[in-house]
Amino acid sequence: MTEVTFESFGFATPILQALTNSGFHKPTPIQAGALPAGLAGRDVLGTAQTGTGKTAAFALPILQQMAANPLRPRRFATRALILSPTRELAVQIEQEFKKFGTGLALNTVLVVGGVGRTGQVNRMSRGADIVVGTPGRICDLMSTRNLIIDQCQFFVLDEADRMLDLGFMPDIRRVVAQLPARRQSALFSATMPKEILSLAEGLLREPVRVSIEPVASTPVLVEQHVHFVEGSGKRHLLSTLLRDSSLTRAIVFTRTKRGADRVALQLTQEKISATAMHGNLGQNARQRALEDFRAGNVRVLVATDLAARGIDVMGVSHVINYELPNEPESYVHRIGRTARNGATGIAVAFCDATELAFLNSIEKLTGVKMVIASGTRPAHAAATKKPARHPELVVRKPKRVQYGEKKNFSRAA
Numbered sequence: 001m002t003e004v005t006f007e008s009f010g011f012a013t014p015i016l017q018a019l020t021n022s023g024f025h026k027p028t029p030i031q032a033g034a035l036p037a038g039l040a041g042r043d044v045l046g047t048a049q050t051g052t053g054k055t056a057a058f059a060l061p062i063l064q065q066m067a068a069n070p071l072r073p074r075r076f077a078t079r080a081l082i083l084s085p086t087r088e089l090a091v092q093i094e095q096e097f098k099k100f101g102t103g104l105a106l107n108t109v110l111v112v113g114g115v116g117r118t119g120q121v122n123r124m125s126r127g128a129d130i131v132v133g134t135p136g137r138i139c140d141l142m143s144t145r146n147l148i149i150d151q152c153q154f155f156v157l158d159e160a161d162r163m164l165d166l167g168f169m170p171d172i173r174r175v176v177a178q179l180p181a182r183r184q185s186a187l188f189s190a191t192m193p194k195e196i197l198s199l200a201e202g203l204l205r206e207p208v209r210v211s212i213e214p215v216a217s218t219p220v221l222v223e224q225h226v227h228f229v230e231g232s233g234k235r236h237l238l239s240t241l242l243r244d245s246s247l248t249r250a251i252v253f254t255r256t257k258r259g260a261d262r263v264a265l266q267l268t269q270e271k272i273s274a275t276a277m278h279g280n281l282g283q284n285a286r287q288r289a290l291e292d293f294r295a296g297n298v299r300v301l302v303a304t305d306l307a308a309r310g311i312d313v314m315g316v317s318h319v320i321n322y323e324l325p326n327e328p329e330s331y332v333h334r335i336g337r338t339a340r341n342g343a344t345g346i347a348v349a350f351c352d353a354t355e356l357a358f359l360n361s362i363e364k365l366t367g368v369k370m371v372i373a374s375g376t377r378p379a380h381a382a383a384t385k386k387p388a389r390h391p392e393l394v395v396r397k398p399k400r401v402q403y404g405e406k407k408n409f410s411r412a413a
Contacts, residue, residue: 003026004026004027004032005025005026005027006019006024006025006026006027009035009036009039009060009064010039011060011064012064012067012068012104014067014101014102014103014104015060015063015064015067015100015101015103015104017102017103018099018100018101018102018103019100021102022099022100024056027053028052028053028056028057028212029052029212030046030048030052030053030054030057030210030212031053031054031056031057031060033046033057033210033212034046034054034057034058034061034186034208034210035057035060035061037208037210038057038058038060038061038062038184038186039061039064039065041065041184042184042206042207042208043184043185043186043204043205043206043207043208044057044058044185044186044187044188044204044207044208044209044210045186045187045200045204045207045208045209045210046058046186046187046188046189046209046210046211046212047188047189047190047191047192047209047210047211047212048188048190048210048211048212049190049212049332049333049336052212054158054188055092055093055096055158056096056100057188057210058082058156058158058186058188059093059096059097059100060100062080062097062130062154062156063097063100063101063104063106065153065154066079066080066104066106066129067104072127073107073127073128073129074127074148074151075124075125075126075127076124076125076127076145076146076147076148077127077128077148077149077150077151077152078109078124078127078128078129078130078131078147078148078149078152079128079129079130079151079152079153079154080129080130080131080152080153080154080155080156081131081133081138081149081152081154081155081156081175081179082097082130082131082132082133082155082156082158083133083134083135083138083155083156083157083158083163083172083175084132084133084134084158084159085134085135085158085159085162085163085165085166085168085309086134086159086162086306086309087112087113087114087134087283087286087287088286088287088290088306088307088311089158089159089309089311090110090111090112090132090133090134091110091112091287092311092312093132093158094108094110094130094132097130097132101130106129106130107126107127107128107129107130108128108129108130108131108132109123109124109128109130109131109132110132110133111124111131111132111133111134111137111138111141111147112133112134112137112283113134113136113137113140113283114282114283114284114286115282115283115284117137117140117141117146120137120141120146121141121144121146124141124146124147125146131147135163135168135171135172135175136168136171138171138175139171139174139175142174142175142178149175149178149179149180150178150179150180151180152179152180152183153183153184154183154184154185155176155179155183155184155185155186155203156185156186156187156188157172157185157186157187157188157199157203158188159188159189159190159309160187160188160189160196160199160200161189161190161191161192161193161196162190162309164193164195164196169195169199172199176202176203185203185204185205185207186204187199187200187203187204187207190309190329190333191329221339221343221344221345222319222335222338222339222344222345222346222347223344223345223346223347223371224335224347224349224368224370224371225346225347225348225349225370225371225372225373226348226349226350226351226359226370226371226372226373227348227349227350227351227373228351228352228372229350229351229352230352230353231352231354234322234350234352235263235266237350238252238263238267238320238322238350239266239267239270239272241320241348242267242272242299242300243272246317247299247317247318248299248315248317249293249296249299249300249313249315249316249317249318250299250300250301250316250317250318250319250320251300251301251302251303251307251313251316251318251319251320251334251337251338252274252300252301252302252303252320252322253303253304253305253307253319253320253321253322253323253325253334254302254303254304254322254323255304255305255323255325255326256304257278257279257280257304259304259322259323260276260277260278260302260303260304261276261278263276263302263322264276264300264302267300267302272299272300273297273298273299273300274298274299274300274301274302275289275292275293275298275300275301275302276289276302276303277289277290277293277301277302277303277304277306277307278303278304278306279304279306286306289301290307290311290313293313294313302322305325305330305333305334307337309333311337313337314343315343316337316338316345317338317345317346318338318345318346318347318348319334319335319337319338319345319346319347319348320347320348320349320350321334321335321347321348321349321350322350323350323355324349324350324351324355324358324359324362325358326358328358328361328362328364328365328366329365331349331362331365331366332365332366334347335347348373349362349370
């Protein structure tokens with residue numbers, strides 16, 4: 001069987017050189033499945049998690065077709081529009097387009113909120129080959145005719161299920177309504193709920209479907225551990241773990257923005273270098289926090305699920321779920337920030353009595369029983385011996401208790 005290589009797709013020499021310089025030697029499964037369709041001008045419906053190389057799966061065909069058909073975009077217009085759910089992912093996608101498009105002399109513009117619009121309007125005034133942005137700011141510039149998409153040839157909707165979660169569907173439908181009928185489109189999503197499939201039906205024309213690794217699968221090179229600890233003990237446990245020098249670079253996930261700020265402040269006060277990243281911060285502050293973490297200026301990034309997708313930082317040794325997510329898919333995305341590109345990693349979960357149901361849902365989705373950390377076990381198990389790997393969790397309805405008594409949470413096989 002002939003090995004599939006980037007050369008076999010017939011990419012232009014500058015693109016092949018950029019791939020080589022970036023260390024890309026052979027396509028990932030999502031790339032091998034999507035590239036032939038994209039290069040043939042077909043629409044693509046892809047199911048793939050972050051970290052599988054899907055940015056290149058849609059970027060390379062767009063760059064190849066632009067290289068083969070050079071055109072000068074008119075003022076405020078664009079030839080390609082890529083929508084992303086978060087600013088961080090949009091920044092990363094724009095950087096990938098620039099990296100792979102080195103030598104093609106294409107104009108790429110980033111259009112996101114959290115920063116002033118004047119600079120973005122000035123860049124759009126020269127026209128753009130490629131615009132990468134978030135729905136809110138894209139619609140903002142469209143409303144003032146500072147972004148014109150009526151001659152857009154390529155449209156990509158990335159992380160569509162995250163778009164749905166964040167309530168961006170009205171903005172997306174507004175964008176799609178102004179796109180020309182003659183275009184090539186791609187939609188990528190980690191999951192395919194009915195709403196996304198319905199959107200795809202109206203967006204794509206006879207798409208080629210490519211499905212790689214369902215969201216339920218966790219990276220095989222990640223060790224997964226759980227610490228049973230009540231909420232009041234999480235702060236001390238986190239500080240204790242982070243004092244271990246083997247935790248070279250860690251992302252700590254909280255459920256709320258205030259929680260992220262609180263944990264980051266606590267770590268800083270304890271002389272552990274940390275910074276917070278969440279949606280309440282301006283774009284410059286968020287990007288600065290991410291760059292400080294990527295550069296190694298801080299050892300710990302404390303974040304909400306804003307950082308669970310699309311954040312590609314090499315060398316993350318540990319992901320710590322300070323608070324378990326109430327959506328099990330988010331856990332999969334969170335721990336996907338470690339063990340990237342063949343490296344190993346460790347995922348640690350803190351679980352108190354109120355989070356047992358979340359833990360149960362995560363293990364049911366992934367089919368993986370987390371290893372109970374040495375010396376910890378759920379409070380109800382004090383009088384019983386349990387195996388190293390715990391059985392399926394069940395939260396039983398507690399009996400009525402008097403004020404001050406402790407409710408019992410059970411774990412049954």
